[in-house]
Amino acid sequence: MASKRSAIRRAARPPAGAAVPRNQDAPSPCACGKPAIYVRRHEGRAYCRSCFCESLEAKVRKTILKHRLVEKGDRIAVGLSGGKDSSSLLFLLHRFFAKRPDISLVAISVDEGIAGYRSQTLEKAKALCRQLGVEHQIVSFRQGLGKTLDHRLRDAKDSCTYCGVGRRYLLNQAAREAKASKLAVGHNLDDEAQSVLMNFFRGDLLRAGRMGTLAADAAQGGQGFVPRIKPLRFIPERELTLYAVLKGIPYSDAECHYIRGLRPLVRDFLYDLENRYPGTRYAVVESFDKLKPALRALPRQPLRACSRCGEPSSQEVCKACELWPGKRARNRTVPARRSRDSGQVKKQQRTR
Amino acid sequence: MRVHAIRQGKQEAVDLPKGSTVKDLLGKLGVNPETVLTARGERIILETAPLQAGDRIELIRVISGG
Numbered sequence A: 001m002a003s004k005r006s007a008i009r010r011a012a013r014p015p016a017g018a019a020v021p022r023n024q025d026a027p028s029p030c031a032c033g034k035p036a037i038y039v040r041r042h043e044g045r046a047y048c049r050s051c052f053c054e055s056l057e058a059k060v061r062k063t064i065l066k067h068r069l070v071e072k073g074d075r076i077a078v079g080l081s082g083g084k085d086s087s088s089l090l091f092l093l094h095r096f097f098a099k100r101p102d103i104s105l106v107a108i109s110v111d112e113g114i115a116g117y118r119s120q121t122l123e124k125a126k127a128l129c130r131q132l133g134v135e136h137q138i139v140s141f142r143q144g145l146g147k148t149l150d151h152r153l154r155d156a157k158d159s160c161t162y163c164g165v166g167r168r169y170l171l172n173q174a175a176r177e178a179k180a181s182k183l184a185v186g187h188n189l190d191d192e193a194q195s196v197l198m199n200f201f202r203g204d205l206l207r208a209g210r211m212g213t214l215a216a217d218a219a220q221g222g223q224g225f226v227p228r229i230k231p232l233r234f235i236p237e238r239e240l241t242l243y244a245v246l247k248g249i250p251y252s253d254a255e256c257h258y259i260r261g262l263r264p265l266v267r268d269f270l271y272d273l274e275n276r277y278p279g280t281r282y283a284v285v286e287s288f289d290k291l292k293p294a295l296r297a298l299p300r301q302p303l304r305a306c307s308r309c310g311e312p313s314s315q316e317v318c319k320a321c322e323l324w325p326g327k328r329a330r331n332r333t334v335p336a337r338r339s340r341d342s343g344q345v346k347k348q349q350r351t352r
Numbered sequence B: 001m002r003v004h005a006i007r008q009g010k011q012e013a014v015d016l017p018k019g020s021t022v023k024d025l026l027g028k029l030g031v032n033p034e035t036v037l038t039a040r041g042e043r044i045i046l047e048t049a050p051l052q053a054g055d056r057i058e059l060i061r062v063i064s065g066g
């Protein structure tokens, strides 16, 4: 059987020396007739350059509409790392909403102080904001938390926890101070599928239930939390890279050298599965979404103000105060009044 | 035939049988096709694209930095 098939293939091959026809093994072209540059394997569909971009934009728009991620009058803070995900996110939100007079955007970058990494990505973030004319603010670990990540990790092991906790804390604080009604983050389908599996592997179901996926989850808004939205939640990172490349969006593909622990293992495992069984990541995230109503029904800690810094927390002392003890105790008046003179939020530019 | 793979600015020569495709190149390098995009010159090309001797194929990695 197999030999018969290969015989057919051999027969179909042009004689030696003949020019190889370009489309010999190529999949069918895009539905519009133009040559394909991308195949969405789980759909079994090929896309040309322009149909691919339109399809990605339509998907993101659909996520935003279906889950009402953006509402009339929103001021959206966009967490901008300078990597391909958040850069594409800012580009897309600007494309969708720049003409809406009632909606405004502000980009916020967090400088963790990771030598040789963050400076590269920050340059790209600045370039993109300049190009789009979007207001850009940079907040730093050093000023906001008392130490750079490099410095803090001299006496700590679990780098991603320190980094993640610190970054979420500062992003939320900066978004609130920028008077944002939403905080958009660039989490993609790969990130989400990884997080779901990691929470399962750690037996941390409650945390999975809290996993802020879409704005609906940010019933946590209030208490000083700016509701987080994830418009890219259903877009694979491979497609976001392609989109950024095709649109010429400035981004940095530098990789943080602190990444270790469970996530890279789960990431490689999921990539392997995705390659063999296209659609795996969607299946993981969809399964989780079906489970979520049940997880939400489980009892959980109500939010209160951290006794040290006043930021929202489920414990008496928030995670950021626990991991970053050198952090300035500030914002006791959250969210009613905030002083702006801490110097923590540096205005980069204000072109709009 | 010999082609060149470019990863993070570094170039390496790879020998492949005539008629090989981008997918064969990735297989030889041990790269999961899901983790990269491939480009020849300025053009993004599919995994199924046939290679010619002397091709310079850039591997654009898709993994995020965080």
Ligand SMILES: [Zn+2]
Residues within 6 Å of the ligand: A030, A031, A032, A033, A034, A047, A048, A049, A050, A051, A052
């Ligand atoms: Zn098309």
Ligand SMILES: [Zn+2]
Residues within 6 Å of the ligand: A306, A307, A308, A309, A310, A311, A317, A318, A319, A320, A321
């Ligand atoms: Zn605190």
